[in-house]
Amino acid sequence: MIYDPVDTTPDKLIILYLLSKIPTPLTLSQITTAILEQDYCDYFSLQQNLAQLKNSSLIVKSTRENLSSYAITPAGAELAKTHLDKIKKDIVAEINQFISDNYMSAKNILDVSASYIKEKEHEYIVNCKIVEKTSTLIELNLNVSTNNMANSICNNFKNNTNEIYSEILHLLMRG
Numbered sequence: 001m002i003y004d005p006v007d008t009t010p011d012k013l014i015i016l017y018l019l020s021k022i023p024t025p026l027t028l029s030q031i032t033t034a035i036l037e038q039d040y041c042d043y044f045s046l047q048q049n050l051a052q053l054k055n056s057s058l059i060v061k062s063t064r065e066n067l068s069s070y071a072i073t074p075a076g077a078e079l080a081k082t083h084l085d086k087i088k089k090d091i092v093a094e095i096n097q098f099i100s101d102n103y104m105s106a107k108n109i110l111d112v113s114a115s116y117i118k119e120k121e122h123e124y125i126v127n128c129k130i131v132e133k134t135s136t137l138i139e140l141n142l143n144v145s146t147n148n149m150a151n152s153i154c155n156n157f158k159n160n161t162n163e164i165y166s167e168i169l170h171l172l173m174r175g
Helices: 010-021 028-036 043-055 072-084 089-111 147-159 161-173
Strands: 059-064 067-070 112-118 123-132 135-144
Touching: 010 028, 010 043, 010 059, 010 067, 010 072, 010 089, 028 043, 028 067, 028 089, 028 161, 067 072, 072 147, 112 147, 135 147, 135 161, 147 161
Parallel strands: none
Antiparallel strands: 059 067, 112 123, 123 135
């Protein structure tokens, strides 16, 4: 696709730079945190910029187990690299610091998943999974009777992954 000159605006370049520096796709929440906390643009501009970058094939949006994430395309990475000089040096430094402070948590969010499906009335199957690189550390499927229970299990698993994983290992290894 031919690049529209609007795609090299600083706001869009900041998003492209952020995505080019992290080898793991970022969720909308992570991008929002990185961009809005520093007041690089407002929420509505961010949404519009993401849509335009996606439509220009500079980023891709994917959904895995109900979690949408964004990744940069090779064309987007090249554009970010060739137009890096259009981003203020202090902003580049702030983004680099954000990446340094948040990369592992960004990676972990995509490696931990918890979702559920309704099988029939009063039967929900909850799937909780932890993946490290390409290895599944644990995958747990539970049958519960209510939507509230399924939702609560998913939220607790995502928010307390390390503790839950450790406790399951401890319980399974007890003699």
